[in-house]
Amino acid sequence: MRSYEIAVVPGDGIGREVMPQALRVLDRVGAEHGFEMRFDHFDWSCETYRKTGRMMPADGIERLRDHDSILLGAVGFPGVPDHISLWGLLIPIRREFDQYVSLRPVRLLPGLTPPVRGHAPGDIDFWVVRENTEGEYSRLGGRQGEGTEHETVLQVSSFTRRATDRILRYAFDFSRTLNRNRLTLATKSNGIYHSMPYWDERFAQISAEYPDVETEKEHIDILCAKFVMRPQNFDVVVGSNLFGDILSDLGPGVTGTIGVAPSANINPERDHPSMFEPVHGSAPDIAGKGIANPIGQIWSAAMMLDHLGEAEAGAHVMRAVESVLGSDGAPSTPDIGGRAGTEDLGSAIVDAL
């Protein structure tokens, strides 16, 4: 029997509540499709930080390395500053394993009522391709004149040709496989003087190698407005770490909830494990209530199955998700207009498999 070693890191807050539902789904779909999932649990979180002063042990990365994939919940909780928790767990995994592609679908699923009018399922259906290893997410910089009136904080973003080109090429290649003809670059070259003109330049250069892919360039401000006004117009949108982050929360917001949105942190060369996690965070406001939507985590697990070569199983999971969402009277969590709990919705999806 095919078998996969999965590192499971539920993390904080609702990460701990949605993860068990994804594991149930994986167990069930594995049984149906003839493979086995072996889950290796890593209980690393802000709680760990409070106890040990670290989000994960010093050899944390090494302990994850030999797994086929990593399934992550959410990281961050009040009491530990966000930059400490995230730079202690999520961000180092993305970087150490060179998961340079963050791939995030934006899709209006059946049964969801989007806040925007006039859209049916299928009609909002695009992808955000986000650079995931450098850029605006940076610890370069610091503070001078600390504590004085003259205090100044410098924040340095660094963009290498290597990382910029590889994400752009990934986006062009990905546009081709989708057979969709438009790739949109998120930029802000009118305001951000060095880095964004550089993105424009590399985009123009690389697009010459892909004459069959139609391109457009939008400044991030108006691009965000267009996500709301005309979400049906996008196929693939590529952007820097920060811009991709913004667009991949906004896109699901336009479809009604970020509770269902998944993401894949991919190392395309497969030199290291890739990581799959919902787009939502640990949601301290609803943590502990058992009402978080597990679909973001479950869809992330489906993306993991695709990556592991179990595409049929991944598609099966998504059919189950869509059939539950689309059927009257199926349980739904508060974010999608219902009153059901995390576990009820998870059970309905397991049953639909």
Added chain:
Amino acid sequence: MRSYEIAVVPGDGIGREVMPQALRVLDRVGAEHGFEMRFDHFDWSCETYRKTGRMMPADGIERLRDHDSILLGAVGFPGVPDHISLWGLLIPIRREFDQYVSLRPVRLLPGLTPPVRGHAPGDIDFWVVRENTEGEYSRLGGRQGEGTEHETVLQVSSFTRRATDRILRYAFDFSRTLNRNRLTLATKSNGIYHSMPYWDERFAQISAEYPDVETEKEHIDILCAKFVMRPQNFDVVVGSNLFGDILSDLGPGVTGTIGVAPSANINPERDHPSMFEPVHGSAPDIAGKGIANPIGQIWSAAMMLDHLGEAEAGAHVMRAVESVLGSDGAPSTPDIGGRAGTEDLGSAIVDAL
């Protein structure tokens, strides 16, 4: 008779088309309210750049200095890279005149059909307060290994305590004058390691001086999603130069069009002239067609009247705008669902005064 010297810079693209409508409105409302507007025209644009190699003359700033206010259209046009045109005209004016507050209303006007469902005019009504002089909009940085595989671009954002504190204080004070109790900070302290934790820190510190103002802090990614999902929940949102830019395009996008959105670049101490401009850009795609919505420019002119102390005249302009938008059969431009031209809509507003 009271009289005001206004520097008029139409700029590029649709800036040249919407500006005349705002000037007609100002002339008319001045006549009604007993003041005179003296317009001093500055024809600075990408055309100027092509002819002279500069967006404005070397003494451009000096030539604007003695005016009571500046009314600007839009800057930037294909053929001149955006970072050249904007850093040659718009951005230096904001900085040289220390217009450190960018104040941008987001309001669902009558007669507009927003892309989001379930909102009536009045119910989306908030303000974005944007830091307007430093931060991510920066020429600090540069390129190394140019043209090689190892090319690296550093982009340095700089945040001073002075500029951070003064915009935060402005936002707190402004929240108070509105008698609205919630101020939202846009942050991204989980990813951007130095600057955004600094914003969080200053916000927490200054909020202690304003115990009557309720505060919340949202990461920019989820904040953008919330703008779409629950725009009625915001009162005042304060953010850095980049985050304020993004939010002040997204907000109007949620109300249906950025064509109506205005902005004020304010020097609160009145040491220098303030500048008023629509949020939209030069829109090369529709430039020359005479179909741009002039309301963004006209509303900006109304904000200018407020700033000049002609608040009654400003309110009068907004009543005229709202009555035209709200009346059946009044001309509307394509962005708000009609087929009228810029001038028709401008005339209707002039007539309504």
